[in-house]
Amino acid sequence: MPANLTPQYMEAERRFKEAGTVQEKIAAVEEMMATIPRHKGTEKLQAELKKKMSALRKESETQKKSGGRREFFVVDREGARQLAIVGAPNAGKSQMLRDLTNATPEVAEYPYTTRTPIPGMMVFENVRLQLVDLPPISPEYTESWVAQVIRNADAVLWIVDISDDDVLERLDETQNWLANAKVDLGKMKVLMVGNKTDAVGSDERASIVREIYQERFPFVLRSSKAEEFKKIVYDFLDVVRVYTKAPGKKPDFNDPYVVPRGSTVLDVAEKVHRDFVENLKYARLWSSGKPEGIMVPRDFVINEGDVLELHSS
Numbered sequence: 284m285p286a287n288l289t290p291q292y293m294e295a296e297r298r299f300k301e302a303g304t305v306q307e308k309i310a311a312v313e314e315m316m317a318t319i320p321r322h323k324g325t326e327k328l329q330a331e332l333k334k335k336m337s338a339l340r341k342e343s344e345t346q347k348k349s350g351g352r353r354e355f356f357v358v359d360r361e362g363a364r365q366l367a368i369v370g371a372p373n374a375g376k377s378q379m380l381r382d383l384t385n386a387t388p389e390v391a392e393y394p395y396t397t398r399t400p401i402p403g404m405m406v407f408e409n410v411r412l413q414l415v416d417l418p419p420i421s422p423e424y425t426e427s428w429v430a431q432v433i434r435n436a437d438a439v440l441w442i443v444d445i446s447d448d449d450v451l452e453r454l455d456e457t458q459n460w461l462a463n464a465k466v467d468l469g470k471m472k473v474l475m476v477g478n479k480t481d482a483v484g485s486d487e488r489a490s491i492v493r494e495i496y497q498e499r500f501p502f503v504l505r506s507s508k509a510e511e512f513k514k515i516v517y518d519f520l521d522v523v524r525v526y527t528k529a530p531g532k533k534p535d536f537n538d539p540y541v542v543p544r545g546s547t548v549l550d551v552a553e554k555v556h557r558d559f560v561e562n563l564k565y566a567r568l569w570s571s572g573k574p575e576g577i578m579v580p581r582d583f584v585i586n587e588g589d590v591l592e593l594h595s596s
Contacts, residue, residue, distance in 0.1 A: 287320055287324070288319065288320065288325075289318050289319075289320065291314070291318040292314075292315055292318040292319055292320075295311050295312075295314035295315040295318060296311070296315055298310075298311045298314075299311035299312060299315065305339055305342050305343045306343065308339055309336070309339050309340070309343065312332060312335055312336050312339060313336075315332055316329075316332050316333075316336070319332065333423055334423075336423060336424065337423035337424050340423070340424030341424065344424075344427070356399065356400050356428050356431075356432060357435075358400050358402055358413075358415050358432060358435070360413065361402070361404065361411070361413050362404055362410075362411035362412050362413040363410050363411055363412060363522070363541035364412050364413070364437040364438060364520055364522070364541070365412075365413045365415060365435070365436045365437050365438075366412060366413065366414050366415065366436060366437065366438045366439065366440050366516070367415050367417060367432055367433045367436035367438075367439050367440070368380060368414055368415060368416045368417060368440050368442060369417060369420060369433060369439050369440065369441050369442065369457065369461075370419060370420065370441060370442035370443070370444070370457070370478075371419055371420060371421060371444065371447075371453040371454075371456065371457055372419040372421050373419070373444065374419070374442040374443065374444040374453075374478060375442060375444060375478040375479055376416050376417070376419070376442050377401075377416055379440075379442060379476075379478065379505070380401065380403050380414055380416040382509060383403070383405045383414060383509060383512070383513065384403025384404050384405050384414055385403055385404060386401055386402065386403025386404075386414075386416070399418075400415050400416070400417055400432055401415070401416040402414070402415045402416075403415075403416070405513060405516070406513075407510075407513040407514060407516070407517045409524070409536065409537055409538070409539060410517060410524060410539065410541055412516065412517070412520075414440070415432065415436065417429050417432060417433070420456070420457045420460050420461065421456065421460075422456050422459070422460065425460055429464075430461065430464035430465065430466050433461070433466050433471075434465075434466055436471075437472070437520075438471065438472035438473070438474070438519075438520060439468065439471055439472065439473045439474070440474055440476055440516070441457070441468075441473055441474065441475045441476065441500070442476050442478050443475055443476060443477050443478060443492055443502075444478055444479055445477045445478065445479060445480065445482065445485040445488040445489045445492065445504075446479040446482030446483075446484075446485055446488075447488075448484075448488075450488050450491075450492060451491065451492070451495070454492070454496075468499075468500070469499070472519070472520065472521075473500045473501075474500070474501055474502075474503065474515075474516065474519045475492070475496060475500045475501065475502040475503070476502075476503060476504075476505050477489045477492065477502065477503065477504040477505060478505050480504050480505060480507075489502075489504060501519060503515055503519075521543065521544045522541050522542060522543055522544060523541070523542060523543075523544050523546070523585065523586060523587040523588075523589075524539035524540070524541055524587055524588060525539060525540045525541075525542060525546075525551050525585050525588075525589050525590075525591060526539050526540070526588075526589070526590045526591070527540065527551070527555060527590070527591050527592070527593065528590055528591070528592050529592070530592060530594075534569075534590045540554050540555070542554065542585075545584060546584070546585060547581065547582050547583060547584055547585065548563075548566045548568075548579060548580070548581050548582070548583045548585060548591060548593075549563060549581040549582065551585060551591055552566070552581075552591075552593050555593060558595070559593060559595060562595035562596050563581055563593060563594070563595055563596075564594050564595055564596040565578055565579065565580060565581070565594050566578070566579050566581075566583070566591045566592060566593050566594060567579070567591070567592040567594070568583070568585075568589060568590070568591060568592075569589070569590035569592075570585075570586060570588075570589045570590070571586075571588065576592070
């Protein structure tokens with residue numbers, strides 16, 4: 284079968300041949316991968332492009348190391364929790380960040396468009412959750428600093444492309460890379476998110492993924508309605524919102540304290556001010572199904588939406 288390469292592909296190939304730097308070559312190969320026709324006649328060429336991309340990425344990394352520079356990123360925490368968005372190339376991570384936050388990452392059909400961590404704030408009702416888009420994880424090439432950003436996060440959103448017939452292979456590749464990079468997903472909060480749910484055969488692939496992974500990680504399909512999906516993420520974090528008030532004043536329902544489910548009055552008090560740890564005497568509680576302003580001890584377990592009035596000695 285003839286390749287029938289497009290003019291855009293041929294132009295990118297010309298720029299590759301004339302490129303003088305590794306980064307220029309990488310940019311040209313990325314465009315070639317984006318514009319190459321997808322059919323039997325180009326399968327060998329597609330494989331060669333992937334191999335070429337892998338070699339260029341390794342060369343780029345070697346240049347950085349030999350030059351005495353090593354890329355390292357620290358994403359400053361904002362909001363109640365930080366969630367790292369993880370996935371294989373073209374899984375739809377960047378598009379998800381665009382849909383759920385105010386961030387505007389580049390979105391393209393070819394892989395590796397994300398090269399640095401890109402944070403965005405997802406707001407669910409009055410809770411702010413920071414999502415961090417990361418470069419894709421692939422055996423061909425993965426940025427070395429990605430593992431550290433994942434380890435520092437409170438939780439992981441593992442984006443699964445269920446339009447891909449090789450979805451299980453991609454998941455294995457992601458797991459293997461993370462394991463080799465000393466990222467233990469078994470010790471982290473991980474939510475697997477089935478993406479591209481409108482693709483032909485996506486329901487069947489989703490069922491297979493769920494069957495294989497459900498004992499280790501919860502698996503959900505991404506809802507087309509943003510607010511529904513935001514609630515799924517919030518519930519997955521297993522946290523509760525608590526509000527505080529000063530005596531004689533109304534509570535501020537705009538900025539809650541977000542703590543793990545099962546936290547006590549003292550845990551909340553510590554977030555308000557460290558002095559409360561030693562000086563907290565008791566608290567008054569406003570909660571659904573309980574008398575208003577009931578006195579509760581330091582070890583009382585709080586629930587979603589509770590209001591606390593803290594009293595120190």
